[in-house]
Amino acid sequence: MNPALRVAVIGAGPSGLYAAVDLLKRHPEARVDVFDRLPVPGGLVRSGVSPDHALRRAVIAVCERLALGSGRFRYFGNMTLGEQFQVQDLREHYHAMLFASGAGSDRRLGIPGEDLRGSHPATAFVGWYNCHPDHAGQRFDLSAERAVVVGNGNVALDVARMLLLPVDELRHTDMADHALDVLAESRVREVVILGRRGPAQAAFTAPELLELATLQGVDIAVEGALPERVADAGQALRLQLLRELQQRPSSGAARRLVLRFLSSPEAILGSDRVEALRIARNRLVEGADGEPRAEATGETENLETGLVFRSVGYRAEPLPGLPFDPQRAVLPNAEGRVLDPERGHAPLPGCYVAGWLKRGPSGVIGTNKICSRETVTALLADASAGRLGAAPQAGTELPALLQRGREVLVDYDGWKRIDRQEQARGAPQGRPRARLASVAEMLLTANG
Amino acid sequence: MAYVIVGTCINDSACVDVCPVDAIHPRPDEPGFVRADMLYIDPQACIDCNACAEACPIGAIYAPNKLPPQLERYRQINALMTRGIPA
Secondary structure, rough: OOOOOOEEOOOHHHHHHHHHHHHHHHHHEEEEEEOOOOOOOHHHHHOOOOHHHHHHHHHHHHHHHHHOOOOEEEEOOOOOEEOOOHHHHHHHOOOOEEOOOOOEOOOOOOOOOOEEOOOOOOOOOHHHHOOOOOOOOOOOOOOOOOEEEEEEHHHHHHHHHHHHHOHOOOOOOOOOHHHHHHHOOOOOOEEEEEOOOOHHHHHOHHHHHHHHHOOEEEEEEEEEOOOOOOHHHHHHHHHHHHHHHHHHHOOOOOOOEEEOOOOEEEEEEEOEEEEEEEEEEEEEEEEOOOOOOEEEEEEEEEEEEEEEEEEEEEEEEOOOOOOEEEOOOOOEEEEEEEEHHHHHEEEEEEEEEEEHHHOOOOOOOOOOOOOOOOOOHHHHHHHHHHOOOOOOOOOOOOHHHHHOOOOEEHHHHHHHHHHHHHEEEEHHHOOOOOOOHHHHHHHHHHHO | OOOOOOOOOOOOOHHHHOOOOOOOEEOOOOOOOOOOOOEEOOOOOOOOHHHHHHOOOOOOOOOOOOOHHHHOOOHHHHHHHHOOOOO
């Protein structure tokens, strides 16, 4: 019997898993196969969320339980679009495909010295301490006393916290072993976080700020005046928390976090490695859209540092065989229907997008649930209106496209073997898990 | 007394779907949702039914008498951030 709707979801991060769960719930006969380029699912919930926030990772297990409970869900890990399979292969097997592979690259600063030794994307550091196979083998030299993080979103605050927390507070977490070892030897005593605009426009959330206030052994300096006028209640709360931090007397702690605003990096200085960061001082002016915008005052300052992390946003890369909007770094879409710029922006039949690949890198984990729901609504409407395009020719058996990647495929059982192994490795030390650091190790475990 | 959402909140909104008295904001269909740092429970509207705490995928909602002392601030923040929102 041919089921009514077979969907391939590409990417097993929060947006892909939320989409899979929503599809399975709303279409009683839909069959959903979720693909990921890594053996293990979770995306940034696994490799972005910081180790001391691991409670948030539970959302993946909830999605897993809901998807599995349907009996109509399969997982195909370690399968990369453009390598083991192509969009055309998906067309032969599925009525629809939903792309949710996120924004894996980082935005660059575009300033001189950006590639000096000691200058890193924050995403690489986060991937490293979270044991992402792409980053686990990197090296971070933490022998400098001061580190600077450019950008002040939650990722920037995570990086600062990992650098400043006593390593003993991280030993019970799922942080990578190699990161624990390096952090134990770290000489970093001060982290300066730079924001281009003012405190009211800062990108971090109130809970992250509240958490900073509870850090033991870390003094927090909030530099500059805090504005009285606010745009909304959320901003008012963040400013109130900043004010409390600012008024707190210094305890003379050994480690220090500095929140600096109205500051743009102009150049990273050094002969063969980072020695200083030239910072331009900004003021706020009203932009054409009414939003406050940073404008250089002409004043600059050199801040001595051996370590610079850029944390100014993620960026999606084009997917092979699909249209791409290089300006916004998303798949061009309307409500999640992928549009084809070469055919007057008409919807590309059977192609959908969700998450950061759809709307750009914004929001928190759950923002993707609503985003994915909108896409699933479009997909289901098209399915019932007969707008998905030609029906797939192949059957529901393990797709032929997977035969080619058979030696590297990690299916649901394989993933669970990795999951159990990681938990077993962590248990003796009272940790939720101790992760496998390479795809090779994961494959060995999955096949074991 | 009322239930309290704490800073671990990921805006999953499963709590909003199950709340029988529409006490949790911003809802996904409210304008503030997309930019909300987290979700909040209006203590004036909450009826202590526990549905939200059961629905939360990550355990970010506490019964009023079970809120850990170090998270006490969130009781006030939930009240503050839902003030003026019609229940």
